[in-house]
Amino acid sequence: MPPHGGSYLEPGEYEALVAKAPTSSGAALELLLAMRQHKIRQPELVMMHGGRLLNGSHRKLGNDVWTVLEQVGMAAADLGLDGWRDYCLQKLSHQFPGSVRVERLKGICQESDGKFAEAKKTYFGILTDKPEDTAAQKRLISHLKSRGKNSEAIEEINRYLDQFSTDVEAWHELGELYIECGSLQRAIFCFEELLVQNKRSLYNILTYAELMYSTGDFDTSRKYYCMACYLDGTCLRALWGLLAVNMALAAKDKGNDKMAQLQTFTIDRLKKTYAGKSEHSKAAISLITKGLPEV
Numbered sequence: 593m594p595p596h597g598g599s600y601l602e603p604g605e606y607e608a609l610v611a612k613a614p615t616s617s618g619a620a621l622e623l624l625l626a627m628r629q630h631k632i633r634q635p636e637l638v639m640m641h642g643g644r645l646l647n648g649s650h651r652k653l654g655n656d657v658w659t660v661l662e663q664v665g666m667a668a669a670d671l672g673l674d675g676w677r678d679y680c681l682q683k684l685s686h687q688f689p690g691s692v693r694v695e696r697l698k699g700i701c702q703e704s705d706g707k708f709a710e711a712k713k714t715y716f717g718i719l720t721d722k723p724e725d726t727a728a729q730k731r732l733i734s735h736l737k738s739r740g741k742n743s744e745a746i747e748e749i750n751r752y753l754d755q756f757s758t759d760v761e762a763w764h765e766l767g768e769l770y771i772e773c774g775s776l777q778r779a780i781f782c783f784e785e786l787l788v789q790n791k792r793s794l795y796n797i798l799t800y801a802e803l804m805y806s807t808g809d810f811d812t813s814r815k816y817y818c819m820a821c822y823l824d825g826t827c828l829r830a831l832w833g834l835l836a837v838n839m840a841l842a843a844k845d846k847g848n849d850k851m852a853q854l855q856t857f858t859i860d861r862l863k864k865t866y867a868g869k870s871e872h873s874k875a876a877i878s879l880i881t882k883g884l885p886e887v
Contacts, residue, residue, distance in 0.1 A: 636671070859880055862876070866880075
């Protein structure tokens with residue numbers, strides 16, 4: 593599970609919390625707390641246990657009632673449960689008038705209700721008063737993306753990164769949006785930033801290799817495909833990419849024994865991976881060996 597505050601859930605710990613949750617209010621609260629801390633998004637589970645807690649006596653929950661209301665409100669918005677969504681928002685708005693957290697929830701509820709213009713206005717209102725509110729900025733970006741407004745989303749992410757330049761998720765989001773828009777050179781810059789922050793991310797390495805291949809920088813592409821194969825020698829995405837870039841550089845590599853060995857390694861790994869009698873395996877092996885240029 594994702595870390596939060598430097599801690600991790602041990603293997604089986606989350607499953608144990610889920611199994612224990614129906615037994616008592618305390619166990620249900622413990623599960624909901626773990627889901628918040630580790631950013632586990634299972635709205636059905638939140639509704640099952642959070643709804644049960646709210647249907648009981650609020651006094652027994654003490655101050656936890658407000659956190660549960662917020663969590664249930666978010667889950668209800670995800671699931672389109674209008675009654676629960678509006679109930680939670682009404683209770684929180686009455687208790688915490690003017691709260692930024694409640695305003696963010698209001699924006700999410702407006703999105704859930706199809707009131708997209710109002711949701712956008714709500715997020716902009718938060719950012720006008722608190723431009724450093726990262727949660728509101730990310731909700732606005734998510735809102736723009738969901739509406740297919742990629743240009744506006746890109747503009748907002750760039751504005752966000754001007755303030756929070758080390759946010760890995762934002763760089764990744766921006767890079768993916770640039771790829772979707774066909775701005776490959778800008779996407780390359782984003783993935784270079786990601787590689788600086790995490791040099792061993794297989795996904796980032798492969799995406800960078802593919803971007804370099806797509807923009808014609810085959811030598812750099814091959815270096816990163818080789819790195820991906822080093823990290824995971826069975827990764828088909830890396831092996832097929834290495835095969836393709838070797839073929840693109842076949843004329844340049846002619847007579848180079850090391851490059852010939854690299855291509856032989858790539859083909860042998862692919863054949864080994866596809867070893868089998870299925871039609872898919874036969875088709876893959878045929879594609880690997882048919883008409884390959886000599887190196």
